Amino acid sequence: MEILWILVIPLIGGLLLALFGGQRFAPELNSIMSFGTFVASAFLTVRVITDGPMTALNEQFFVDSFNVFLVALTAFVAFTTSLFSRPYMRIEQVHGKLTINMLRLYHSMYQLFTFTMLLALLTNNLGIMWVAMEAATLTTVLLVSLYRTPASLEAAWKYFILCGVGIAQALFGTILLYFAAEKVLGAGGTALLWTHLDAVKTQLEPTVLSLAFVFLLVGYGTKVGLAPLHNWLPDAHAEGPTPVSAVLSGLLLNVALYAVVRSKVLVDGALGSHLAGNLMMGFGLLSVVMAAFFLSRQKDVKRMFAYSSIEHMGLMTFAFGMGGPVATFAGMLHMTVHSLTKSAIFFAVGHATQKSGTQLMENIRGLITTNPTIGWGLAIGSLAILGMPPFGVFASEFLIITTAMHAYPWTTPFLLAALGVAFAAIFSRVQSMVFGETTDERLPHPPALVPVFVHLGLVLLLGLYIPPYLADWYRQAAALIG
Amino acid sequence: MENFSGQLINLFAALLLLISFGMLSQRRVLSLINLFALQGLMLTISTVIVAYSSHQHHLYYSAALTLVLKVIILPWILHRLMRKLNVKWDIETLFNIPTTMLVGIALVVFAFNLAAPISMMGGAITKSTLGIAMASVLLSFLMMITRSKAVPQVIGFLAMENGLFFAATSATYGMPMVVELGIALDVLVGMFILGIFFFQIRETFDSLDLKHMEKLKED
Numbered sequence: 001m002e003i004l005w006i007l008v009i010p011l012i013g014g015l016l017l018a019l020f021g022g023q024r025f026a027p028e029l030n031s032i033m034s035f036g037t038f039v040a041s042a043f044l045t046v047r048v049i050t051d052g053p054m055t056a057l058n059e060q061f062f063v064d065s066f067n068v069f070l071v072a073l074t075a076f077v078a079f080t081t082s083l084f085s086r087p088y089m090r091i092e093q094v095h096g097k098l099t100i101n102m103l104r105l106y107h108s109m110y111q112l113f114t115f116t117m118l119l120a121l122l123t124n125n126l127g128i129m130w131v132a133m134e135a136a137t138l139t140t141v142l143l144v145s146l147y148r149t150p151a152s153l154e155a156a157w158k159y160f161i162l163c164g165v166g167i168a169q170a171l172f173g174t175i176l177l178y179f180a181a182e183k184v185l186g187a188g189g190t191a192l193l194w195t196h197l198d199a200v201k202t203q204l205e206p207t208v209l210s211l212a213f214v215f216l217l218v219g220y221g222t223k224v225g226l227a228p229l230h231n232w233l234p235d236a237h238a239e240g241p242t243p244v245s246a247v248l249s250g251l252l253l254n255v256a257l258y259a260v261v262r263s264k265v266l267v268d269g270a271l272g273s274h275l276a277g278n279l280m281m282g283f284g285l286l287s288v289v290m291a292a293f294f295l296s297r298q299k300d301v302k303r304m305f306a307y308s309s310i311e312h313m314g315l316m317t318f319a320f321g322m323g324g325p326v327a328t329f330a331g332m333l334h335m336t337v338h339s340l341t342k343s344a345i346f347f348a349v350g351h352a353t354q355k356s357g358t359q360l361m362e363n364i365r366g367l368i369t370t371n372p373t374i375g376w377g378l379a380i381g382s383l384a385i386l387g388m389p390p391f392g393v394f395a396s397e398f399l400i401i402t403t404a405m406h407a408y409p410w411t412t413p414f415l416l417a418a419l420g421v422a423f424a425a426i427f428s429r430v431q432s433m434v435f436g437e438t439t440d441e442r443l444p445h446p447p448a449l450v451p452v453f454v455h456l457g458l459v460l461l462l463g464l465y466i467p468p469y470l471a472d473w474y475r476q477a478a479a480l481i482g
Numbered sequence: 483m484e485n486f487s488g489q490l491i492n493l494f495a496a497l498l499l500l501i502s503f504g505m506l507s508q509r510r511v512l513s514l515i516n517l518f519a520l521q522g523l524m525l526t527i528s529t530v531i532v533a534y535s536s537h538q539h540h541l542y543y544s545a546a547l548t549l550v551l552k553v554i555i556l557p558w559i560l561h562r563l564m565r566k567l568n569v570k571w572d573i574e575t576l577f578n579i580p581t582t583m584l585v586g587i588a589l590v591v592f593a594f595n596l597a598a599p600i601s602m603m604g605g606a607i608t609k610s611t612l613g614i615a616m617a618s619v620l621l622s623f624l625m626m627i628t629r630s631k632a633v634p635q636v637i638g639f640l641a642m643e644n645g646l647f648f649a650a651t652s653a654t655y656g657m658p659m660v661v662e663l664g665i666a667l668d669v670l671v672g673m674f675i676l677g678i679f680f681f682q683i684r685e686t687f688d689s690l691d692l693k694h695m696e697k698l699k700e701d
Binding site for chain 1 (some may be wrong): 514527529596599600603617619623626632635639642643646649650653654655657661664665666667669671672675677679682683685686687691694695697699
């Protein structure tokens with residue numbers, strides 16, 4: 001029942017906002033709908049904690065400890081982002097960057113985007129998961145090109161074509177998976193249901209499944225932003241409106257990685273070897289290293305943090321690739337803290353760029369004097385994402401690296417070097433943006449940055465103390481994924 | 483009878499592949515759209531034959547879906563867009579067609595090799611066509627790489643979807659109906675969004691040539 005609400009609320013929100021998205025109250029309506037989704041996901045979470053995994057609606061939907069925390073996280077970040085987008089998009093409108101129709105499109109697509117991500121997470125049917133992932137691309141393409149500048153159109157085109165082609169590979173992978181499953185489960189609706197596939201995974205044809213996994217990894221990996229398939233990601237993040245960058249980076253990448261991990265579970269069962277894990281480790285390590293070196297060359301602040309997302313997604317993919325209880329636990333923790341921290345950073349960056357009127361880092365100076373809230377938000381957020389203790393990112397990165405030292409020692413120098421380079425690059429840039437000399441006036445009214453500090457507070461909390469039920473979840477999910 | 487329909491399916495699969503090659507070398511955008519519609523028609527016919535010979539009734543529905551979507555609606559939208567955007571008579575200068583064709587042949591060989599171990603396991607009468615399906619996916623991919631204009635790139639993308647659909651029909655007698663409907667919905671919505679997008683691109687750049695869109699890269 002809760003599952004239905006989680007999906008119906010954003011869908012209705014999307015339709016309502018398609019009608020009223022240009023009205024004065026639209027931003028509030030957007031937040032209310034997102035809040036409703038969040039409340040429904042909280043109820044679902046409570047239900048899963050008490051009753052354990054469950055399927056619903058003729059087994060078409062499926063919730064276990066792995067996806068329920070992602071559902072809660074997605075609904076939560078979508079809600080806080082909608083709070084942030086309220087003043088942000090109003091100011092954009094005042095600046096004359098957006099028309100009423102663009103706002104209507106934005107609000108409607110925002111809700112539909114939330115819907116597609118939640119559908120991808122909750123569905124039990126791998127085919128529907130593909131459909132939802134593709135729909136997630138479709139709903140965000142027009143958001144990336146919202147400002148209609150040449151650069152944003154180019155970014156959106158690249159996003160559409162690269163992700164479209166990528167996700168077509170994933171469809172081929174899904175077809176191959178169905179081909180193998182059909183022999184065991186028989187033709188028809190049940191052969192693509194993940195719970196059924198999971199039950200018979202040891203009987204699936206290994207040759208077909210390994211080929212299927214390659215296609216699935218390349219396909220969904222394009223959406224995760226894994227190198228060398230990441231080209232769309234920095235452009236889409238830099239050119240779209242900041243709330244969209246925040247949800248793309250904080251949520252969509254996670255959902256795509258979720259799809260990869262779900263497929264990995266099946267392939268591991270069928271192959272009985274570490275092929276899937278090795279592939280993921282390879283792609284992950286490459287992304288971490290490559291992103292770190294591109295990071296240091298960026299001039300645009302949103303591009304820089306987009307590359308940082310590639311780096312962190314690479315780290316998570318690497319962690320899931322290593323497998324085992326500790327690494328998988330760390331991967332899930334990292335998913336949570338990265339998505340909270342990165343969206344907080346984008347909120348702060350959004351206000352900073354809006355105020356300075358530019359995304360070029362050399363023109364953003366002295367945030368701490370012009371606006372202490374933004375300045376501190378960006379400074380603390382950056383320290384958190386760079387893995388400084390006592391933030392949660394430190395805990396997850398520490399776990400990932402210590403596991404790598406035990407299991408795959410040769411990877412540690414690469415990981416440490418990449419993290420070091422990323423640290424130097426981001427830290428020096430953020431430092432001059434926050435503390436540099438400036439001649440700008442202090443802002444008369446500080447922007448509302450409650451979401452930033454709520455997110456960072458949660459990340460801090462997760463670094464100091466993981467609530468037992470959350471740790472239990474992660475452990476259960478880790479046991480599930482293996 | 484079984485044998486005969488098998489032959490027929492092979493025939494249409496071969497035609498499908500031939501059309502893929504035709505699209506690879508076609509310079510005129512208008513003919514490209516017609517070729518795409520023709521490819522959709524081949525797909526429909528072969529799906530009907532598979533449905534008839536394997537008694538898989540749900541395949542009739544997916545054949546109907548293909549006919550409506552890929553032979554009628556999508557080409558119609560594309561034609562309309564061409565008229566509205568006034569690029570009906572666009573001719574694209576293509577880079578070295580013979581080389582592209584040779585690369586295409588290499589891709590076909592590669593696809594057949596890749597598909598061979600899988601089609602061995604297939605129980606469907608259509609198993610031998612999986613290689614063709616894979617080849618047409620790869621050829622569409624090649625077409626997207628070699629084109630520099632927006633509309634041909636999109637046609638390449640749609641042709642790739644055709645190849646995937648053919649793969650699903652030939653390997654497994656089609657995906658479950660709900661998935662197929664979802665995919666069709668995605669393709670249709672995607673086409674609408676692209677339509678809007680074409681206008682935005684033209685408004686901003688005064689042309690649909692993607693050469694203008696190469697500003698965003700790492701230096």
